Amino acid sequence: MPSVVVVMGVSGSGKSTVGRLLAQRLMVPFLEADDLHPAANRAKMAAGHPLDDEDRRPWLMSVADWIRRATHDGQGGVVACSALKHEYRDLFRQAGAGVWFLYLALDRATADRRVAGRMDHFMPARLLDSQYADLEPLRPDEPGLTVDATADPRTIVDEAVRTVREIG
Ligand SMILES: Nc1ncnc2c1ncn2[C@@H]1O[C@H](COP(=O)(O)OP(=O)(O)OP(=O)(O)O)[C@@H](O)[C@H]1O
Numbered sequence: 001m002p003s004v005v006v007v008m009g010v011s012g013s014g015k016s017t018v019g020r021l022l023a024q025r026l027m028v029p030f031l032e033a034d035d036l037h038p039a040a041n042r043a044k045m046a047a048g049h050p051l052d053d054e055d056r057r058p059w060l061m062s063v064a065d066w067i068r069r070a071t072h073d074g075q076g077g078v079v080a081c082s083a084l085k086h087e088y089r090d091l092f093r094q095a096g097a098g099v100w101f102l103y104l105a106l107d108r109a110t111a112d113r114r115v116a117g118r119m120d121h122f123m124p125a126r127l128l129d130s131q132y133a134d135l136e137p138l139r140p141d142e143p144g145l146t147v148d149a150t151a152d153p154r155t156i157v158d159e160a161v162r163t164v165r166e167i168g
Pocket residue numbers: 009010011012013014015016017018034080082114115118123149150151152153
């Protein structure tokens with residue numbers, strides 16, 4: 001079994017929704033990586049500016065620290081984190097053994113609809129251009145599974161649980 005599952009994808013792909021459900025099913029702790037963003041990052045996104053690599057660095061380090069603790073104490077966990085770029089995911093893989101990715105692949109039109117429909121969130125819909133520009137989909141040499149993010153969240157979780165049990 002993977003130690004930590006990172007549920008990744010662009011804003012609106014369903015990371016929080018699917019990640020919470022998956023953590024419940026696997027009975028492991030859940031981390032919403034958005035909660036670890038420095039205030040400056042949240043303010044920048046809320047003002048309509050996308051984050052760059054430098055903005056993300058301290059945030060990715062905090063997420064990697066959580067992954068390190070979760071793997072070392074043997075508890076494991078599920079993390080909802082955009083993890084858009086290959087190098088960010090490498091950082092997570094270096095933090096602990098057995099890090100595995102569940103990539104929620106979402107078409108742009110659905111992402112637009114979902115993010116525009118969300119009123120209680122700091123992420124403005126116009127930042128989706130930059131999310132897709134930065135996105136580097138999961139590569140075959142990265143451990144994980146790519147799923148269609150428009151499927152029902154429970155169906156996605158069922159498929160993920162089946163796959164992690166198979167590889168375990
Ligand atoms: N599989 C799904 N089918 C239909 N709607 C979904 C699905 N997953 C999530 N949603 C809806 O899409 C919206 C975005 O979901 P969610 O907040 O989980 O995405 P996210 O990837 O965590 O976004 P962000 O990174 O911006 O926080 C929510 O309104 C949620 O209810």
